[in-house]
Amino acid sequence: MAKNKTVYACAACGAISSKWAGQCGDCGAWNTLSEQVEVAAASRGGRFGGYTGSASPVTRLTAVAPGQVERWPTGAGELDRVLGGGLVPGSVVLLGGDPGIGKSTLLTQTLCLLAQTRPALYVTGEESLEQVSLRAQRLGLGDSPLALLAETQVERIIATAEKEKPQVMVVDSVQTLYTEQLQSAPGGVSQVRESAAQLTRFAKQTGTALFLVGHVTKDGALAGPRVLEHMVDAVLYFEGESDGRYRLVRAVKNRFGAVNELGVFAMTESGLKEVKNPSAIFLSRTSDPVPGSLVTATWEGTRPLLVEVQALVDETKAGNPRRVAVGLDGNRIAMLLAVLHRHGGVITYDQDVFLNVVGGVRVLETGADLPQLLAVLSSLRNRPLDTGLISFGEVGLAGELRPVPNGQDRLKEAAKHGFKRAIVPAANAPRTPIANMQVQAVKSLAEALAVAFD
Known part of the structure; x- marks a missing residue:
């Protein structure tokens, strides 16, 4: 009977070594070799050099009836x-x-x-x-x-x-x-x-x-x-x-x-x-409008979530301006600021830009593009945005506004929390009017800036 033997596999490239070493000899990665048991083959006499044995039965997809998955409630x-x-x-x-x-x-x-x-x-x-x-x-x-x-x-x-x-x-x-x-x-x-x-x-x-x-x-x-x-x-x-x-x-x-x-x-x-109502928790803002603050409607799984995006723009004291993001994609912020300069005429290369999502939520979807830029411009100009304003939308490199999924549901969630005005991409304009809400559908970043700071 063949015996099992111990080998060491690289977690980075999968190379196998007979003894442990600090560095993988194939890819050069350090501290990636780990022990594992290699089971010796009992026979290699098959037609293609594999194990011999009978074939397993195959079932056609059309013959498998979809069943209802049983679930146990956890109490939470x-x-x-x-x-x-x-x-x-x-x-x-x-x-x-x-x-x-x-x-x-x-x-x-x-x-x-x-x-x-x-x-x-x-x-x-x-x-x-x-x-x-x-x-x-x-x-x-x-x-x-x-x-x-x-x-x-x-x-x-x-x-x-x-x-x-x-x-x-x-x-x-x-x-x-x-x-x-x-x-x-x-x-x-x-x-x-x-x-x-x-x-x-x-x-x-x-x-x-x-x-x-x-x-x-x-x-x-x-x-x-x-x-x-x-x-x-x-x-x-x-x-x-x-x-x-x-x-x-x-x-x-x-x-x-x-x-x-x-x-x-x-x-x-x-x-x-x-x-049960996280949007109300993350929207505990001051009643007085402040520069650099705007609420956006993000989509988490199967429900909308309203969160506050804050921006602080300050004159840089160093050679390279800082771009700091908490809860947002830092690489995307640099790209959005370049779009803001090219298609909005707003210069930020001599300003430090800090962005934060209140409450510790991570927002990585592209629907937060437009709110970020509106909050940045609000802080730069020291002009508060209306506390009843909400916005969402993806910003393209050509300065166009692209739609995001489930726009109608996001607007309904915002209206339920008392928001009266929304700036959204033209393709996200509601098919039916939202009660007690004015929806302004825009096609470009320049148009959105003009509407927001009119």
């Missing part, structure tokens, strides 16, 4: 929204976020609520059982029948889960797990990949809904191999400032729902509370 409407309507049996959800952001708090609340109606198991590899119990007591959920397990070996976790038969399980966190099949330390690339693979197979075979908690790097990406995100069904990011009140859960991958869906929570003394 915002989390259900991000998941696509609730937990799907057999799904694997990866939740990542900065330390102290509230990942364990959110999952403790979720499992304590789910444990009231179905078997649930919370596996902790970073905390003791007493620490998990203290958190549940602080959240007012100490009487929940939730099962707890403090373990880091994957084989023991799976054996316990097969005995307890939970329908929902949390593993906190995947970076603390290890498997007996590998000799490397927990947290390594190979250990994370193999541990996640075994847990995923268990979830699929038993129909257990599984949450995996993942650490993030200093760049904000999930730590470990990139294949970890491919193995799971959904990837959620928990965002927000650790000293702030609001937390955002964003879906960047979801096989059972829409991506880029956003859930908003407020951190309180009794845990995380869902915010």
Whole structure:
């Protein structure tokens, strides 16, 4: 019988080496070699040099009847929204976020609520059982029948889960797990990949809904191999400032729902509370108009969200003007300022430009182009815009305004919050009038500037 052997694979280029080295000999990347087990082939006698065996049956797409996906409500409407309507049996959800952001708090609340109606198991590899119990007591959920397990070996976790038969399980966190099949330390690339693979197979075979908690790097990406995100069904990011009140859960991958869906929570003394009307939270502005402030309607997943864009333009004291963006795409801002100069006649090459989205929200869609430029010009000219004004639209390099998706729904959301006037691209002009709102549809950036500062 052929034996398995240990090899080292490069995470950057995939090259295989028989021994570990600090630098990959093929691509030159540093500290990318990780241990993995290579299974020796028992036979290579097939027609194409592969394994011998019978062919698997093939099913035509037309013969597969679409079924209704079963979902389990988690008890938190915002989390259900991000998941696509609730937990799907057999799904694997990866939740990542900065330390102290509230990942364990959110999952403790979720499992304590789910444990009231179905078997649930919370596996902790970073905390003791007493620490998990203290958190549940602080959240007012100490009487929940939730099962707890403090373990880091994957084989023991799976054996316990097969005995307890939970329908929902949390593993906190995947970076603390290890498997007996590998000799490397927990947290390594190979250990994370193999541990996640075994847990995923268990979830699929038993129909257990599984949450995996993942650490993030200093760049904000999930730590470990990139294949970890491919193995799971959904990837959620928990965002927000650790000293702030609001937390955002964003879906960047979801096989059972829409991506880029956003859930908003407020951190309180009794845990995380869902915010059902986030637009009202992010629009808590002063009643007096101030220069450089404008509200835009962005689209997050399946709903509109109103956020405030702020700009500060100040004369630069250095040779190169600064372009600083918080919650916006910094590279796109430089391009928009060039369009503002060429097609709007506004010079900013001797000015520092600072842009911010209030509330810690990240707005990366192109619909925020026009509001950014209007806010910049408002700050530059020290002319406040009307507090009842809202705007959205993509700005092209030729100075034209391009439409954005779901324009009608954005305008309705703005009207619901009391906005009386809107500047939008001509193609986003509403097909039916919006009650109590004056919509000004413009075709170019120059026309939008003239309308806004008339």
